[in-house]
Amino acid sequence: MNQSPHNSWLHRFAVLTALATLTLLGIGGLVTSHGAGMAVPDWPTSYGYNMFALPFHFWKGGVFYEHSHRLVASGVGMLTMILAVWLWFSETRRWMRWLGVIALVAVVLQGVLGGLRVVWFKDQIGIIHATLAQLFFALVCAIALFTSRWWVERRPPARLNGGLEQAGSETGAPLRWLFLSTTILIFLQLIIAATMRHEHAGLAISDFPLAHGKLWPDMSDAAVERYNQQRMEVVSLKPITTFQIGLQMAHRIVAVMILIGVAACAWRGAKTQLRRLTFTWLGLILVQIALGVWTIWSNKAADVATAHVLVGAFSLVTGVLGCIICNARLAGNKTPHVVGDSQCSTIRTVSV
Amino acid sequence: MKLNQTLVVVAGLAAALQIATAGNVTGKITLKGTPPPEAPIPQAKENADCGKLLTAVPTTQHWVVSSKAELANVVVVIKGVAGAKSTGDAAAPALMDQVGCIYTPTILAVQTGQKITVKNSDPVMHNVHTRPNVAGNDEMNKAQFAKGPDLTFAFSKPEDFLKFQCDVHSWMFSWVTVVDHPYFAVTDKDGNFTIKDVPPGKYKIVATHRKAAPKGMESDIEVKADGGKADFTLEVPAK
Numbered sequence: 001m002n003q004s005p006h007n008s009w010l011h012r013f014a015v016l017t018a019l020a021t022l023t024l025l026g027i028g029g030l031v032t033s034h035g036a037g038m039a040v041p042d043w044p045t046s047y048g049y050n051m052f053a054l055p056f057h058f059w060k061g062g063v064f065y066e067h068s069h070r071l072v073a074s075g076v077g078m079l080t081m082i083l084a085v086w087l088w089f090s091e092t093r094r095w096m097r098w099l100g101v102i103a104l105v106a107v108v109l110q111g112v113l114g115g116l117r118v119v120w121f122k123d124q125i126g127i128i129h130a131t132l133a134q135l136f137f138a139l140v141c142a143i144a145l146f147t148s149r150w151w152v153e154r155r156p157p158a159r160l161n162g163g164l165e166q167a168g169s170e171t172g173a174p175l176r177w178l179f180l181s182t183t184i185l186i187f188l189q190l191i192i193a194a195t196m197r198h199e200h201a202g203l204a205i206s207d208f209p210l211a212h213g214k215l216w217p218d219m220s221d222a223a224v225e226r227y228n229q230q231r232m233e234v235v236s237l238k239p240i241t242t243f244q245i246g247l248q249m250a251h252r253i254v255a256v257m258i259l260i261g262v263a264a265c266a267w268r269g270a271k272t273q274l275r276r277l278t279f280t281w282l283g284l285i286l287v288q289i290a291l292g293v294w295t296i297w298s299n300k301a302a303d304v305a306t307a308h309v310l311v312g313a314f315s316l317v318t319g320v321l322g323c324i325i326c327n328a329r330l331a332g333n334k335t336p337h338v339v340g341d342s343q344c345s346t347i348r349t350v351s352v
Numbered sequence: 353m354k355l356n357q358t359l360v361v362v363a364g365l366a367a368a369l370q371i372a373t374a375g376n377v378t379g380k381i382t383l384k385g386t387p388p389p390e391a392p393i394p395q396a397k398e399n400a401d402c403g404k405l406l407t408a409v410p411t412t413q414h415w416v417v418s419s420k421a422e423l424a425n426v427v428v429v430i431k432g433v434a435g436a437k438s439t440g441d442a443a444a445p446a447l448m449d450q451v452g453c454i455y456t457p458t459i460l461a462v463q464t465g466q467k468i469t470v471k472n473s474d475p476v477m478h479n480v481h482t483r484p485n486v487a488g489n490d491e492m493n494k495a496q497f498a499k500g501p502d503l504t505f506a507f508s509k510p511e512d513f514l515k516f517q518c519d520v521h522s523w524m525f526s527w528v529t530v531v532d533h534p535y536f537a538v539t540d541k542d543g544n545f546t547i548k549d550v551p552p553g554k555y556k557i558v559a560t561h562r563k564a565a566p567k568g569m570e571s572d573i574e575v576k577a578d579g580g581k582a583d584f585t586l587e588v589p590a591k
Binding site for chain 1: 388390392393399400401412481491494495515517520521522523525562563564567589590591
């Protein structure tokens, strides 16, 4: 096994990059929630200035959010570059070196997408930008996991010493597949959410638990026209469309599916070493659903909507890390009462 | 060459004759029903810069209705005038201002090609961001510094309620309807409108308010040499 010795400073730096990315996600969420994405009309300059030299008197209203986002993004770009170089020169795991390169390419692409969104006036780029942000956060968190002492010093994976076959799919496989399918659902949900947010139409459905007063909203042209006529926009919003109403209904349905998936993971994982992770995941999803409801009831208050974005990102990362841990079928099982090589396998108490 | 000159003279005379015989179309729009109360915009008053320019928390201006139920900000357009073409290139620029971090007016109508001059009377920086939905009308986003030079916009395609917005101050937005001829007007605070110099004939006249129903109320009108009259009653949409 070609395993790098644990480098605690590299791990700390990866965690720092993940935290900076989380901050960036939050500020990005505020930019969209405040409708401030176009408050700085030019890019890569800001009001004609070098981005890093924009005088403070410009930093007001929507400019504050958008410009802060650009600066923090530059910082995350720098951190990622250092992380990629550090990984390249210190890692003996070849795939880890390339993971750093992928992160670097992703952060550069993300910056360019953000800039093009401004100068090309394309909402669609905003959707891709928001989705890639979530993926990038998950990637950096994965790098932080892979550089952790816990990961580096774990016992060789069962897959490599033949333990996979011994453990069999009867115990570990269901949880592993539950993790994977639910994480994919969360990612799908984040794409739906990014599309909803970056269409800049506000709440396509402004009530909950009903939808425009019904279990399933009237989506006829006449009804959609009526919804637009009846709403009293306080901030600039695009008109609601049938597509957006359908998208929000899909968001609600997928939310229920995710809750079922995560609850099933918690149930199946209750007697495994992943118990804490699965219950944390379930807690996150419950908080996320509460924030989703609050977002509607608060008429999409910017801070609530942004918290909803952040907890969504945490939910995805938890799923991704859970998948990684589950899939690796760690052999580092330190509990003598557990039979099987996998943290994903169901516990079986041995009589001694 | 001589034939061309003759044609130009004849066309000019015909146009002059048309104006000479054209009349004004007037009317009034009233509203049936009670509109919902306007929403307050606390963030405008809370904003460090804009708050100083406002004496009270402003409200949205979706329904500007007089005590006699006369409805302002209705765009009234005559359709079907034969040979009607935009004279926007030669028309005086339409004016939109930013005062106290609010667009004034909130509803404007212009011709295709007509210039729209956007002023910034505020000691505050804004950006002017156009959000067209019709292909051929360009999305633009221009910075406008405190009491900075006027900005000029123009659109080449007809479009109903093309949005202008400020992304620095998210509550600032207004709409411009772009028409490809000169026969239109926007109702004033008393619900009145006047469409000038409409040639005699039978046409359709359409009244559109962003919130009132029906959307684009249509009626027949006959314009005579002394003009014509068309009144509309729009309604607050049923829930």
